[in-house]
Amino acid sequence: xxxxxxxxxxxxxxxxxxxxxxxxxxxxxxxxxxxxxxxxxxxxxxxxxxxxxxxxxxxxxxxxxxxxxxxxxxxxxxxxxxxxxxxxxxxxxxxxxxxxxxxxxxxxxxxxxxxxx
Numbered sequence: 526x527x528x529x530x531x532x533x534x535x536x537x538x539x540x541x542x543x544x545x546x547x548x549x550x551x552x553x554x555x556x557x558x559x560x561x562x563x564x565x566x567x568x569x570x571x572x573x574x575x576x577x578x579x580x581x582x583x584x585x586x587x588x589x590x591x592x593x594x595x596x597x598x599x600x601x602x603x604x605x606x607x608x609x610x611x612x613x614x615x616x617x618x619x620x621x622x623x624x625x626x627x628x629x630x631x632x633x634x635x636x637x638x639x640x641x642x
Contacts, residue, residue, distance in 0.1 A: 591642030
């Protein structure tokens with residue numbers, strides 16, 4: 526048995542059960558008033574994209590966080606303030622990748638690396 530969960534433009538949730546042909550016919554009749562998601566089974570799951578460290582650092586770059594040079598600890602604190610906790614051993618190679626892609630610059634001062642945008 527097929528199931529379709531439909532959300533209308535107004536936000537109402539409609540659930541349709543039946544054979545795949547019946548569900549397809551009903552969703553076709555309803556037209557563009559909704560966003561259907563067909564699935565086989567009884568549970569409705571939506572996939573949520575989790576933020577990645579690379580994406581979070583990209584948002585920091587877009588937000589001009591790296592306008593002034595920042596060290597690794599400052600980057601870690603900024604991500605923690607956003608609610609994302611990553612160890613420095615995870616952030617360091619990602620920052621280096623961004624340097625290699627020319628999205629950031631890396632400056633060495635007093636035996637410490639600083640990243641600037």
